[in-house]
Amino acid sequence: MNKRIISALLGAGLALGPMCAHGQDWKTITRYDKAPVKEQLTERFLKYVKMDTQSSSDTDQVPSTKGQKQMAKQLAKELKKYGVQDVKVNEYSIVTGLIPSNIKKEVPTIAFLAHMDTAPEISGKDVKPRVIRKYNGQEIVINAESKLALNSYTAPLLTKAHGHDLIVASGGTLLGADDKTGLSIIMTMVQYLYDHPAISHGPITIVFTPDEETGAGIEKLDIASLGVDYAYTVDGEDLGELMTENFNAKAFTIVFKGNRAVHPGAAQNSAFADNLLMASDFHTLLPRQQRPETTADKRGFIYVDEISNTGDTSTIKGIIRAFSDEEFASLTSTVQNAFNTVKAMNPRATGATLEFKDEYKNMKNSLPPDMIALTKTAMQAEEITPKEVSARGGTDGATLAAAGIPAPDIFAGMYNIHSELEYADVDVMEASFRTLMRLVTLWAQQNPPASANQAAN
Numbered sequence: 001m002n003k004r005i006i007s008a009l010l011g012a013g014l015a016l017g018p019m020c021a022h023g024q025d026w027k028t029i030t031r032y033d034k035a036p037v038k039e040q041l042t043e044r045f046l047k048y049v050k051m052d053t054q055s056s057s058d059t060d061q062v063p064s065t066k067g068q069k070q071m072a073k074q075l076a077k078e079l080k081k082y083g084v085q086d087v088k089v090n091e092y093s094i095v096t097g098l099i100p101s102n103i104k105k106e107v108p109t110i111a112f113l114a115h116m117d118t119a120p121e122i123s124g125k126d127v128k129p130r131v132i133r134k135y136n137g138q139e140i141v142i143n144a145e146s147k148l149a150l151n152s153y154t155a156p157l158l159t160k161a162h163g164h165d166l167i168v169a170s171g172g173t174l175l176g177a178d179d180k181t182g183l184s185i186i187m188t189m190v191q192y193l194y195d196h197p198a199i200s201h202g203p204i205t206i207v208f209t210p211d212e213e214t215g216a217g218i219e220k221l222d223i224a225s226l227g228v229d230y231a232y233t234v235d236g237e238d239l240g241e242l243m244t245e246n247f248n249a250k251a252f253t254i255v256f257k258g259n260r261a262v263h264p265g266a267a268q269n270s271a272f273a274d275n276l277l278m279a280s281d282f283h284t285l286l287p288r289q290q291r292p293e294t295t296a297d298k299r300g301f302i303y304v305d306e307i308s309n310t311g312d313t314s315t316i317k318g319i320i321r322a323f324s325d326e327e328f329a330s331l332t333s334t335v336q337n338a339f340n341t342v343k344a345m346n347p348r349a350t351g352a353t354l355e356f357k358d359e360y361k362n363m364k365n366s367l368p369p370d371m372i373a374l375t376k377t378a379m380q381a382e383e384i385t386p387k388e389v390s391a392r393g394g395t396d397g398a399t400l401a402a403a404g405i406p407a408p409d410i411f412a413g414m415y416n417i418h419s420e421l422e423y424a425d426v427d428v429m430e431a432s433f434r435t436l437m438r439l440v441t442l443w444a445q446q447n448p449p450a451s452a453n454q455a456a457n
């Protein structure tokens with residue numbers, strides 16, 4: 001008798017019995033055993049990190065590198081193997097697929113997302129992963145020659161990993177835990193649902209994106225056509241982390257035009273106007289206490305990241321980041337006021353323009369409280385303590401939220417990301433897998449949203 005039949009029988013028996021407080025208990029139905037799932041997670045992860053999918057900021061093409069194309073095909077093949085329907089790889093190597101509902105009741109469609117690329121700033125080629133079983137608490141040497149080691153200084157969270165299975169790289173490359181942990185967790189969930197058809201679930205959409213690290217991939221996703229009500233990115237770090245907030249973000253461009261054709265010796269009482277001085281005055285007027293290096297936690301900042309000059313034209317490019325709408329508006333006024341001041345000081349300027357461009361929004365306002373509560377319940381049902389965190393940056397979830405799909409981020413067990421010291425904790429990956437399984441069963445008991453816009457209320 002194969003596993004599928006056993007679980008079908010188990011499911012049939014249980015359907016007649018009482019439901020537990022958290023609804024159908026997927027672990028009881030399937031007689032959950034952690035060990036084989038950890039093995040699947042490990043094997044998948046080792047396979048994925050050996051594929052070079054480093055993204056690149058040097059091109060506008062999506063995917064930015066060939067390795068991602070290959071990985072997209074591989075992921076699509078694997079989804080099909082586990083019965084996922086409608087598997088597609090589009091021209092941008094975005095992989096999508098649907099696990100159709102197996103219940104009669106109409107329930108919300110949920111999506112799980114992970115990204116296949118790794119950080120552009122460090123090589124992901126010829127990654128040599130190493131598995132450390134039942135970590136004993138000692139220092140882990142990654143590469144003796146280049147003096148790379150994980151210890152309480154380089155990896156403070158290691159103290160929590162006693163007895164866990166860890167995976168590290170071998171120096172010269174990152175590991176790729178960001179976000180191949182997420183890919184492995186989602187794929188293992190897909191396989192588990194396939195192997196255990198007795199677990200009731202609604203429609204589940206799977207999305208694997210390229211070029212998350214450069215922000216370009218998600219832009220190419222046709223979000224509306226997904227038909228999804230709620231989504232989760234599986235791209236977070238430590239056990240229990242639930243990212244529900246990210247920066248509001250806008251960019252600004254200022255152009256000051258001067259007139260420096262006049263001989264400096266005869267500049268007084270002439271049409272002379274110095275655009276270089278205007279640019280530096282503007283920069284100086286920005287408050288020091290609202291800069292990237294003077295702010296942390298929940299405080300936002302203004303950052304000028306480029307000042308360039310060609311003849312009589314100076315161009316300033318910068319960004320504004322803040323969590324709250326109030327601070328975001330206030331920092332925007334600060335930029336506007338500094339610009340107005342410089343403009344007023346330079347009546348002979350031949351041009352002065354300021355343009356703002358919205359980039360992304362804090363997802364917090366578009367996350368329904370019920371969704372957050374349900375997600376925390378899922379973690380608690382798996383004996384995981386949820387911890388809400390804020391991202392001092394943007395996420396793919398922010399782009400989804402802006403398009404009307406609430407999408408918080410769930411921990412995936414990655415640490416020291418984007419570095420040679422990156423590592424994955426297989427036991428935390430397993431906890432993330434259980435969170436996904438619990439979410440699947442909890443969402444199967446919810447009512448679908450009244451309207452597509454319910455999430456925004």
Ligand SMILES: [Zn+2]
Binds near residue numbers: 115178179212235
């Ligand atoms: Zn990531």
